[in-house]
Amino acid sequence: MSLTKITRLPSARLLSSIIQQQQLFLLPPITPVMTVSKRSMLQGEYRRPGQPKEDKFPWEKIKFDFAKGLEGIKKHFTLLKTECFERFVGPEGRPLTVHILEQNRVIWEFRGPESLEQWTVSSDREIGGQSEVYLKLGKNNTCFLYGTLSSTPPRDGETRYSGYCTMRSKQLLASFDRKKHHDWTSFNCLHLRVRGDGRPWMINIAGENYFSYRKDDIYNYFLHTRGGPYWQDVKIPFSKFFLTNRGRILDDQYYLWLDKINTIGFTLGDKTDGPFQLEIDFIGVCKDHAHTEEFAYEMNKKNP
Incomplete structure (x- = not known):
């Protein structure tokens, strides 16, 4: 192409022709997608470092048992019957007057x-x-959590930090393995009766999210145990829980939705090697009328 022809072309056509020549002569050839095996294109689950890889299809992990199938059918239809009758009684099987006037509730x-x-x-x-x-x-009919904490990382060449122990409640399931949530909208505080050894524990509350990319969002708050032989009654407002994602505090904070609570847990990771213990009598929720705070942290409100 001569220089006179280049000057006559518009600027947009000139730029597109230069880009096409760069793509033809400078970029490497693209390999076809069909050369990749079909098995490698399947997206597997997340595997932690150090765990062996299971090279099995999902249907190969299913164990078929006729007796367990009958027990499962009986269990799910019993749960379905209970759910149907609870709707005529009131929310979660409680009368409406009890649900409105309820000030305290023991969950676990x-x-x-x-x-x-x-x-x-x-x-x-x-x-x-x-x-x-x-x-x-425990000896007093309590939950006794104990063990030994070690912050030595595994020698797998991938993990840099280690040293945590966790206790977490299981997900509530309704009939036919549908998710069932805790509804704590009538309360504003978490009530615990614990006895620890002086270590700081992190309380984790996981709620239901509408987006799959936020499935690792958890609300946390630190519980400082006093140690010694005496029990400790703790009331933590839900407004004090801050939002984290995989251990990192998020800049965009938002208050906890109390109508869809999935699980609650306790995590120890204070980097102090040695034995630990935590004894829990009960876990409940309560209504504190003196607490009027909605959220204790700054929220990034968008400009309308």
């Missing part, structure tokens, strides 16, 4: 071995760490 009370089945424990041992955590029923 540990009075037998069956109450521990509603909880699950985990530690950094899942990623190759050395921490240990156990859960058992």
Whole structure:
């Protein structure tokens, strides 16, 4: 192409022709997509460092059992019957007058071995760490969480930090394994009766989100135990819980939605190696009329 022809072209056509020549001569050739195997294109679940990779299809993990199938059908239809009758009584099976005038409610009370089945424990041992955590029923019919914390990271070449132990409640399920949420809109404080060893624990509350990319959002607050033989009654307003995502405090803070609470948990990660213990008598919610705060942290309100 001569110089006279280039000057006669408009600027837009000249720029597009230069870009096309760069794409033809400078960019490497694109490999076809069909060369990738079909198995490698399947997106798998997140695997923690140190865990072995399971090279199985999802249907290969299902265990078929006729007896368990009958038990499951009986269980789900019993739950469905209970849900249908609770609608005629009131919210969550309580009369309407009780639901309106209720000031305190015990959500979890540990009075037998069956109450521990509603909880699950985990530690950094899942990623190759050395921490240990156990859960058992205490002498006074309480939840006794104990173990040993170790901040030594695993030697897998990927994990840099380690040292945590967690106890978390299981997700409530309705009939046919539908999600069931806690509704705490009538209350504004979390009420605990605990006895610790002086370590700081983090209380985690996970709520339901409408977007899948925010599934790791958790509301946290620190519980400082005093230690010693005496019990500690703690009331924490829900307005004090701050929003985090995978351990990082978010700049865009928002108050907790109390109508869709999924789980609550306790995490220890104070980087102090050694034994620990936490005893919990009950976990409940209450209504404090003297507390009128909506949210304790600054919210990024958009300019209308």
